[in-house]
Amino acid sequence: MGGTPTDLKLIDENGRRLDGRLPDEMRPLRIEAGVLKRADGSAYVEWGNNKVLAAVYGPRECHPRHAQNPTRALVQCHYNMAAFSVDDRKRPGPDRRSQEISKIISEALTHVVFTEYFPRASIDVYIEVLQANAGTRCAGLTAASVALADAGIPMRDMVASCAAGKVANTVVLDLGKEEDNFGQADIPVGYVPRTDEIVLLQMDGDLTLDEYKKGLTMAVEACKNIHEIQRDALRRRYQAKSMEVPIVEPAPAQQEGA
């Protein structure tokens, strides 16, 4: 591959990767549900050096009106990277990449949400990447699923997502930034554990069929673990709540009245 610095060894003699992981090891993942007060549902994901925030509004009235579906709700996802999320400042605003990611995440989530319960409505998902380190679409989709569940939206299951890829001729799980930049392939996978369905699958790079199958199996197995972490995050939100420090609110004034 073109830009590989010759001195960068993505996998060392012991089979360890740059950050010391084995090929089938995932970066540490931490999920927090219900972090935003104003949104109907939210989640924060720290996945290695990725920091992703997801917020859900809705179901609510769909705007623009012509986009409404008279029989189903629309799941509209907006993926955005913060200007400070990457080394060189990211030019703010939608670009082709974020439009693509918004589209595929919307489609993955539409598949699990009971959209038929909310005709004409729209469920808006906002994904903000605060810090990027490869695999943000997987982190975004993982966070968005938790945020949707946290918003109380009826869905068949939560989507878990993880990438596999090929680095230094080895199939590895959950690529880091250097591995993504200088590796040979990357396959993000969105997976629904309960029904054993794949709702997101992309491939960037070249793989043999065997390598692809191996990578996919690895990613799917990782998704099953991620799904447990997602469920745990939701359960923790309500178990820990009684121990939370109460927020001191100003005395209610009368201006809210009719």
Added chain:
Amino acid sequence: MMQSSDSKETAREIVAPGDLLDDTGKEPGPGTYAEGKKIFAAQLGIKTVRSNVVGVVPLAGRYIPARGDLVIGKIVDMSASSWLVDINAPWPSPLHVNEVPWRVEFGETKKFMTTGDVLLLTVLGFDEYMRISVSMKDHGLRKLTGGMILEVSPSKVPRLIGKNGSMIQMLKNMTGCRIYVGQNGRIWIDGELDSITKAVSAIKLIEDEAHNLGLTEKVKKLLEGHSSQGA
């Protein structure tokens, strides 16, 4: 985590969408979906088993209208023959002139109620496209004046009302406030400023701890504490 699947509400088991709730051939209740004999949770909530029905009581979520619900709505727009009312649902709900207790001539809606007015309404129904209709033509339904409006998550409303209205009755008795609770999570309170403050803090407590046991006692303590401090 599934040790107490047969006992009734021994522990409050929190379930996430996709969790298997039952595979012994029970009926799927609200907040669930079935595939064959298996019942899965469709929503984040607390699993409940009542005789033959497995359901999920949601912990979060928007207000989804149901026929006959008492709701508190706010007028957001007017047309010649109806008012458009925001009842906190994902869909707009028009209040037609035929559904108010007065005879309103075409184009005279503005003379009766205008934008910003708060109304106590009932949900008449909706069609398959979720076109909602609401009514103000029943006993006790009216325009609300004075007082204040509080919003809580609609999923907490059953807890706020309590079994047969026990919780809300206690709140009314102990604070002396006039309170209306809409199924859409809007609450109208009127009374002395002190007692409103008391009621509001009690409602906040109920909202925060709706999923915990022993809530009635806590609320009672809070209300008693307030009254002794105030004296």
